[in-house]
Amino acid sequence: MLASAVIVFREVLEAALIVGIVLAATKGLEGSRRWVAAGVLAGLIGSAAIAGSAEALSDALSGMGQEVFNASILGLAVIMLGWHTIWMSSHGREMAAEMKRVGHAVSMGSRPLSVLAVVVGVAVLREGAETVLFVFGVSASGESGKLATITGCAVGLGAGITVGILLYRGLLAIPSRHLFTVTTWLVTLLAAGMAAQAVTYLSAAGLIEMPTQPLWDTSWLLPENSIGGRLLHTLVGYMDRPSAGQLAAYGATLLGITGLARVVSRRTA
Template identity: 85%
Template structure:
């Protein structure tokens, strides 16, 4: 539940900020709200189509063996989360600046109002499609089944819309860079935890071998099955009895995403 809530919150907040920038740039322009609303609805419709395609893909591949299927889904989710983190670190500011330019161009009459529907629709579709694919991968690792994932999505959706609205209205005095710094670290840790979980599935499928003895055992201090252990397992990938292969997958994913994001951020600074 927590993993899906974090991902949905991050994606919805990004979409809300883009919509907020466009609304602020075209404030007072007659008809602008209708076009923005049309763009949001079109983006949501496209995301729903992608959600249906993801479910169809799941049904088509479900015969490959549950462990291999779960490992494959988690692997794709890790790659996409890593790519998203790196891309946002290098293009986030450019995207926000572009939204402001589009809004200004519409206000001065250089571009038609319909452009608002296009840019907002594309933004919502992009974030919605990423949300669908991320949650699809996370649902493989989350405990509690579909209901827990749905509940997490609902929490993340509500929180993302609320925070985005408060930021737009100027009621929340939290710099967006701090918000995204926190969520970026959470997403990176989620990806590292999923990489370790994928290794576990591959071991169960007999693809790789894990040493029978764990590197350490902290189950006496904080069991992975306890409430606190589950919370940390979801948020930061905590393992009370990790193997060397799991720790290697976790560390490589964490360091890889962090290093690539920093390099990309410096190049576009």
């Protein structure tokens, strides 16, 4: 539940900020709200279609072995989460500036109002498609049931929209960069935990060989199946009896994402 809530919150907040920037840049322009609303609706419809396709793909590939399928989904989710984190570290400000330029151009009459629907629709569709993939990866990890995942998505959706509205109206004093810093670390840790889970599935399917002997055992202190253990497992990928393969996958993913994000950010700066 927490994993899906964090991911949905992050993606919805990004989409809400883009919509907010466009609305602020075209404030007072007649008809702009209708075109933005049309773009949001189109993006949501496209995201729903992608979600339906993902479910159909899951049913079609269920015969290939549940472990292999789950590992594939988790691996793809890790790659996408890493790419998203690295891309946002270097292009987040550029994207916000571009949205402001588009809104200004529409307000000045140099670009048609329909452009608003296009840029907003593409933004919502992109964030929605990523959300579908990431939540699908959370489901594949088997950490929570369907009801818990849906509840987490609902919580993340509501929180993301609420925070986006508050930021747009200037009622929230927290700078958006701080919010994204926190959520970026949470998403990176989630990706590392997914990578560790993926190698576990691959090992169970017999596709890779890795030592199963745990490097340490903290189940006496904080069992992974306890409330606190599950909370930490969801947020930071905590394992009470990690193997060398799981720890290697976790560390490699964590170092890879954070290292590449810093390199790309410095080059962009």
